């Protein structure tokens with residue numbers, strides 16, 4: 001049976017929401033690992049990436065981990081946080097922030113978002129601090145820096161640790177300073193859709209030598225420094241491989257280019273979408289550098305169509321998109337566990353209900369964005 005040939009709609013046939021950009025350098029470095037047999041967590045790429053990524057973030061020490069999730073867990077364990085203690089996190093975040101707290105036995109305590117950026121509302125943190133509170137984990141949502149100054153002030157006042165979840169914010173800046181260099185510890189992810197990737201991977205950064213030693217010990221099974229295979233704590237195997245670090249190093253060499261591409265693309269999206277009624281476009285607050293990890297928009301009532309309907313229509317037109325995170329208090333597992341009962345976080349809920357992100361990868365080009373925006377305009381008009 002002869003299949004009816006579809007007319008190609010050119011290369012714009014499907015635009016994925018976020019595609020990694022992998023080049024020759026990545027292949028060369030990985031091949032080097034394979035040819036030299038350095039494929040475990042020992043090898044020159046692990047050492048070099050650890051050093052260069054810390055430099056990139058302008059932080060002294062780094063420990064590489066298997067993911068952003070394990071980076072967060074390791075950070076909490078290194079600070080000795082656990083049972084009977086509380087950690088403040090935003091209600092609107094990716095689940096890993098909350099899971100990491102739960103792994104330790106501590107209780108996540110939620111704070112609503114500010115409406116402009118979706119980031120933790122710094123004016124609502126203090127009311128959640130109790131004698132059990134040990135740490136705050138601000139999350140730089142979709143690449144927009146949190147308001148770090150008041151967070152660090154609060155932490156100082158109440159003697160709390162600050163762990164930045166910078167998984168979405170490589171290279172973002174707040175008042176000129178890099179995200180990931182404010183907290184006592186910061187955590188990054190190198191998952192495939194992150195600014196730089198190695199497929200899976202993570203990093204924990206700190207300027208504190210003691211904390212670094214603890215992170216380093218715990219991430220590798222807590223071997224005694226004096227005697228290998230004699231273990232002085234409950235440790236973890238959270239080690240990253242040389243193969244992953246090889247990809248990461250090639251990516252890191254292009255990090256600034258990727259960031260500039262995301263910013264340029266975001267500004268072009270803004271220009272094309274600004275006149276459409278009922279779309280709230282991402283912001284860049286004064287004195288920050290948003291890296292627009294994801295180009296997220298909010299669909300308001302006067303757009304004339306729900307977020308879900310818009311996403312469905314975009315898919316039909318070959319355009320990938322994703323709904324924003326579900327807030328922590330609405331997660332089925334936490335409801336089942338009886339967490340956050342009767343709690344409401346109106347801004348987090350609004351963001352979750354109205355938000356979606358459009359294709360945002362660093363390899364996205366102007367032609368594709370033009371096409372996406374043209375389709376959105378058509379959809380808006382027909383409604």
Ligand SMILES: *Cc1c(COP(=O)(O)O)cnc(C)c1O
Nearest residue numbers: 067068069094096167168189191
């Ligand atoms: C991606 C992400 C993580 C988790 O990283 P993984 O490497 O996927 O485990 C944690 N927090 C935030 C905010 C993220 O976006």
